[in-house]
Amino acid sequence: MNMLKYIVKRIALMIPTVLIISFVVFFIIQLPPGDYVTSYVARMSAEGEFFTQEMIEQMRDEYGLDRPWYVQYFHWMKGIITKGDFGYSFTYLRPVWSVIMDRLGLTIAVSLITMLFTYLVSIPIGIYSASHQYSVGDYLFTFVGFLGMATPNFLLAIILMYLSYVWTGTPYIGLFTQEMMQNGLHLYNFGEFLKRLAIPVIVIGTAGTCGVIRTVRAQMLDEQSKQYTLTARSKGVSEKTITYKYCLRAAINPVVSGLSNSLSSIFTGSTISAIVMNLSIQGPVLYESLKNQDMYLAGTILLVQAVLVVIGTLISDIALAWLDPHIRFEQRKAA
Amino acid sequence: MGKKNKTSESYYQASQWTLMGRKLVKHKLAKFSIILLAILYCIALFGNFLAPSDLVAYNSKTKNCPPMRVRWMHEGRFIGPYVYGLKTERNMETFSIDYREDTEKVYKVHFFVHGTPYKFLGFIPGDLHLFGVDEGGGIFLFGTDSMGRDLFSRMILGSQVSLTIPFAGALISFVLGILIGSLSGYFGGVVDVIIQRIIEVISSFPSIPLWMALSAAIPSDIPVVRMYFYITVIISFISWTKLARIVRGKFVSLRNEDFVMAAKLAGVSDFQIILRHMVPGFLSYLIVDLTLAIPGMIIGETSMSFLGLGIRSPATSWGVLLQETQDVTSIALYPWRLIPLAAVIITVLAFNFLGDGLRDAADPYK
Numbered sequence: 080m081n082m083l084k085y086i087v088k089r090i091a092l093m094i095p096t097v098l099i100i101s102f103v104v105f106f107i108i109q110l111p112p113g114d115y116v117t118s119y120v121a122r123m124s125a126e127g128e129f130f131t132q133e134m135i136e137q138m139r140d141e142y143g144l145d146r147p148w149y150v151q152y153f154h155w156m157k158g159i160i161t162k163g164d165f166g167y168s169f170t171y172l173r174p175v176w177s178v179i180m181d182r183l184g185l186t187i188a189v190s191l192i193t194m195l196f197t198y199l200v201s202i203p204i205g206i207y208s209a210s211h212q213y214s215v216g217d218y219l220f221t222f223v224g225f226l227g228m229a230t231p232n233f234l235l236a237i238i239l240m241y242l243s244y245v246w247t248g249t250p251y252i253g254l255f256t257q258e259m260m261q262n263g264l265h266l267y268n269f270g271e272f273l274k275r276l277a278i279p280v281i282v283i284g285t286a287g288t289c290g291v292i293r294t295v296r297a298q299m300l301d302e303q304s305k306q307y308t309l310t311a312r313s314k315g316v317s318e319k320t321i322t323y324k325y326c327l328r329a330a331i332n333p334v335v336s337g338l339s340n341s342l343s344s345i346f347t348g349s350t351i352s353a354i355v356m357n358l359s360i361q362g363p364v365l366y367e368s369l370k371n372q373d374m375y376l377a378g379t380i381l382l383v384q385a386v387l388v389v390i391g392t393l394i395s396d397i398a399l400a401w402l403d404p405h406i407r408f409e410q411r412k413a414a
Numbered sequence: 415m416g417k418k419n420k421t422s423e424s425y426y427q428a429s430q431w432t433l434m435g436r437k438l439v440k441h442k443l444a445k446f447s448i449i450l451l452a453i454l455y456c457i458a459l460f461g462n463f464l465a466p467s468d469l470v471a472y473n474s475k476t477k478n479c480p481p482m483r484v485r486w487m488h489e490g491r492f493i494g495p496y497v498y499g500l501k502t503e504r505n506m507e508t509f510s511i512d513y514r515e516d517t518e519k520v521y522k523v524h525f526f527v528h529g530t531p532y533k534f535l536g537f538i539p540g541d542l543h544l545f546g547v548d549e550g551g552g553i554f555l556f557g558t559d560s561m562g563r564d565l566f567s568r569m570i571l572g573s574q575v576s577l578t579i580p581f582a583g584a585l586i587s588f589v590l591g592i593l594i595g596s597l598s599g600y601f602g603g604v605v606d607v608i609i610q611r612i613i614e615v616i617s618s619f620p621s622i623p624l625w626m627a628l629s630a631a632i633p634s635d636i637p638v639v640r641m642y643f644y645i646t647v648i649i650s651f652i653s654w655t656k657l658a659r660i661v662r663g664k665f666v667s668l669r670n671e672d673f674v675m676a677a678k679l680a681g682v683s684d685f686q687i688i689l690r691h692m693v694p695g696f697l698s699y700l701i702v703d704l705t706l707a708i709p710g711m712i713i714g715e716t717s718m719s720f721l722g723l724g725i726r727s728p729a730t731s732w733g734v735l736l737q738e739t740q741d742v743t744s745i746a747l748y749p750w751r752l753i754p755l756a757a758v759i760i761t762v763l764a765f766n767f768l769g770d771g772l773r774d775a776a777d778p779y780k
Contacts, residue, residue, distance in 0.1 A: 096611065096618075110627045110628070111626070225762075225767075229762035230755070231717060231720070231758070233740065234716075234740075237739070237745055238745065238752075351721065365623070369627070384620060392614075
């Protein structure tokens with residue numbers, strides 16, 4: 080019951096936080112000089128189109144861009160709260176929400192597989208490195224981990240794409256082949272899709288993998304030298320039980336609190352790597368919309384992201400309370 | 415016997431920092447990293463002297479030239495270091511320009527030559543370069559880019575930006591993190607609640623839109639390096655939040671310790687208690703955090719350059735150099751353009767190992 084009260088309280092606190100974030104986000108989006116019309120006119124003029132000052136003013140008036148930014152913000156927010164209308168994307172000439180929905184499925188799929196990859200690879204390696212400290216394997220994993228951390232992701236993507244081309248003769252760029260785009264994804268070409276998924280998953284995954292390995296390793300080493308571990312060992316508890324039932328449970332804490340940011344990254348996916356690898360996920364859309372000052376699209380993506388960060392923090396706090404009795408009892412005392 | 419006594423006495427009398435320093439020197443990887451970083455920073459400091467050419471020099475006749483080999487023997491005779499001239503040939507299969515060594519032309523490498531003038535440390539004029547070749551030739555140890563600029567020189571001069579500005583940025587967020595985190599943890603109550611909410615808002619802010627907005631909002635008529643410095647400063651104003659949280663946690667647990675109470679009773683001001691009594695208690699951990707924040711900023715710089723933000727040519731940094739390799743073709747055709755990647759990796763690794771060593775050295779239980 081106390082837990083429920085705590086959750087309700089946290090959700091109530093979330094609303095002002097999200098509102099503030101959205102306000103700041105909107106302010107920053109409109110910070111660069113000019114607006115969508117300016118960047119649109121600049122692009123079209125480069126292609127030889129001609130605009131009179133009158134036409135530009137008319138466009139501005141039509142989109143409501145001539146009003147001050149905070150008025151635009153309140154209109155946008157009013158639309159969201161009263162009608163669930165997130166505005167209109169100038170570039171796609173469609174409601175923002177439908178643009179986002181288009182790519183949501185694939186983005187979530189790529190992100191979830193990447194996350195799964197990250198944790199499935201890094202937690203066992205972290206445990207191994209800690210239990211075999213200073214062994215050849217530990218050094219090897221540490222070195223590879225650091226190397227992954229030190230290489231900018233977009234370069235790793237390019238290098239892997241190049242190597243895969245040299246080794247297999249097929250350029251693995253983008254997630255779909257020409258054929259898949261025409262006929263859709265079926266069982267017979269699913270293998271090809273998985274193959275194409277490998278590089279993005281590795282590239283986007285390694286960024287997190289190294290960090291998690293380091294954390295799990297350091298935490299496990301800490302736990303292993305604590306007295307309760309010694310006690311358990313002296314009582315004859317098997318190493319396996321000590322590692323998985325005692326140490327891991329304590330060591331995994333920071334990894335769980337790190338989950339709070341994962342939710343929002345599931346929604347957007349990686350931006351820079353996705354641009355390099357030509358993935359049709361949300362990240363590049365965000366980047367383009369910011370570049371073209373398609374402000375409602377950018378604003379909505381960032382708003383959803385902010386909401387997800389806040390929800391993610393809440394979920395990770397609840398998970399921590401479930402995992403860690405210290406926190407659970409503290410909450411009980413506080414409530 | 416006498417010696418042993420002396421060492422144990424000096425051990426017990428040594429300050430926290432002396433002990434840390436001793437342990438750090440024993441950590442081989444960390445020691446190696448310190449030496450490496452010292453060399454890298456020296457290269458950056460004397461960059462104008464070490465680089466044979468400057469940032470603005472370009473030559474359309476030496477586009478995409480592969481790294482040159484320095485030779486010692488010419489026609490069976492030792493004549494000291496020299497390079498051959500370049501001959502270009504159109505490859506009739508791929509229609510690309512291939513470079514061949516022109517064995518007729520020999521350009522000797524000379525040391526301490528007078529070349530393009532520069533300003534050492536920004537104000538001491540000079541024109542001395544470590545090495546250069548005979549008039550008419552060029553020496554490209556790491557090859558050239560698509561504008562025929564010497565990659566070796568650009569890498570060295572780029573390090574002046576890539577090594578210093580992330581350091582400054584990390585330092586700013588370090589100071590902010592300690593200051594705000596300690597205020598929040600020490601005073602608690604309303605101050606704490608407000609600061610924590612601010613941190614929550616700032617830390618849920620995605621970095622890419624911020625970079626884009628800021629680099630577009632900063633006027634473009636100021637020098638590029640200064641613009642990049644501004645962006646770094648602003649980013650460090652965002653990135654202090656994580657450290658502030660850690661510092662706050664430490665303060666909350668230290669606040670009720672007896673020594674703080676004693677200091678308060680003795681009439682020490684709040685500011686003094688924070689700076690002289692509490693911060694030194696975990697400063698070593700903060701320094702580890704600082705060393706680990708710098709590589710993050712170096713990688714961040716490459717990402718920013720990739721998006722076309724931050725520094726622009728002809729000014730350069732490692733990120734700008736890597737940005738020129740952002741497609742598969744350039745890796746396939748001009749693999750030497752990845753050499754700056756090695757510099758980034760080495761620097762980031764060195765900072766990470768140094769941080770690891772510092773962490774071990776700061777741990778009194780090991």
